[in-house]
Amino acid sequence: MGFIEIVIIGIGLAMDAFAVSICKGLSTRKLQLKHAFICGGYFGLFQGLMPLIGYFLGIQFKSKIESIDHWIAFILLSLIGLNMIKEAFGDEECCDPDFSFKAMLPLAVATSIDALAIGVTFAFLNVNIFFAVLIIAITTLIISMAGVKIGHVFGSRYKSKAEIAGGVILILMGLKILLEHLGIFIL
Numbered sequence: 001m002g003f004i005e006i007v008i009i010g011i012g013l014a015m016d017a018f019a020v021s022i023c024k025g026l027s028t029r030k031l032q033l034k035h036a037f038i039c040g041g042y043f044g045l046f047q048g049l050m051p052l053i054g055y056f057l058g059i060q061f062k063s064k065i066e067s068i069d070h071w072i073a074f075i076l077l078s079l080i081g082l083n084m085i086k087e088a089f090g091d092e093e094c095c096d097p098d099f100s101f102k103a104m105l106p107l108a109v110a111t112s113i114d115a116l117a118i119g120v121t122f123a124f125l126n127v128n129i130f131f132a133v134l135i136i137a138i139t140t141l142i143i144s145m146a147g148v149k150i151g152h153v154f155g156s157r158y159k160s161k162a163e164i165a166g167g168v169i170l171i172l173m174g175l176k177i178l179l180e181h182l183g184i185f186i187l
Contacts, residue, residue, distance in 0.1 A: 001125050006132045009173055010047075010139035013118060015084065015166025016111040017043035017140050018147040022162070025151025027097040035099055040145035042104045046112035048137025054119020055129045062123055069124035070181035076121050077174025080114045084167030088160040114170075125177065 021039045028035055065072065096103060115136065122129055147162075 001122075001127050001132075003135070005173065005176075006127070006135045007139060008169060009118060009132075010136040011143065012081070012166045012169035012173065013047055013112075013115050013136060014043070014140040014143040015162045015169075016087075016114065017047060017108075017144045018162045018166075019160075020107055020111055021144040021147025022151030024097070024099070025148035025153075028148075028152055029097070031148070031152040036145040036148040038099045038104060039148050040141040042108040043111060043144040044137045044141030046108040047115050047140035048133045050112040050115035051119030051122060051136060052129060052133050054116040054121075055123045055127075056119075057116075058120035058123025066124070070178050073121040073124055074174040074178035076117045077170045077177070080117060081167040081170035081174070084114075084163050084170065088163035088167070121177075 017039075021036075021043065024035065024039055025031060062069070118136075119129070122132055
């Protein structure tokens with residue numbers, strides 16, 4: 001898996017954090033630069049940490065399921081993507097202007113659970129995990145910081161569109177992995 005594919009996966013994973021960041025920006029009366037750094041920092045850190053944990057968990061099972069690893073990658077990415085799309089059409093979440101550790105930690109964990117599964121997938125695909133984690137963390141940091149500003153300026157107009165886009169990206173990446181492994185598609 002190359003740089004571009006990891007960036008694309010990073011963008012897809014960052015869409016949940018982006019949606020929450022939009023919500024945080026929307027709820028903030030007087031936006032300060034520190035708000036963007038707090039969101040970006042929490043979400044970037046956890047989006048980077050979770051794939052690392054998933055990778056080391058996945059390595060434990062790799063030899064037992066190598067013959068079907070491409071199917072597992074496809075199924076995990078598709079399920080995560082479909083769930084993101086489903087969430088985009090769900091009830092609107094309440095926006096809370098609290099940027100404290102107590103408020104941000106659960107949000108960072110909740111938005112990065114998908115990244116744990118991606119880490120398991122990376123173990124099956126022999127990805128340089130430290131490079132991938134760095135790219136995903138930086139991508140999420142930047143996108144989340146932008147989300148706070150966008151939410152503050154434009155409101156919740158882009159929240160569900162971001163979740164749909166993220167879901168579609170992850171499904172397409174899963175399909176690409178499957179088709180490449182089956183020898184049907186090579187890019």
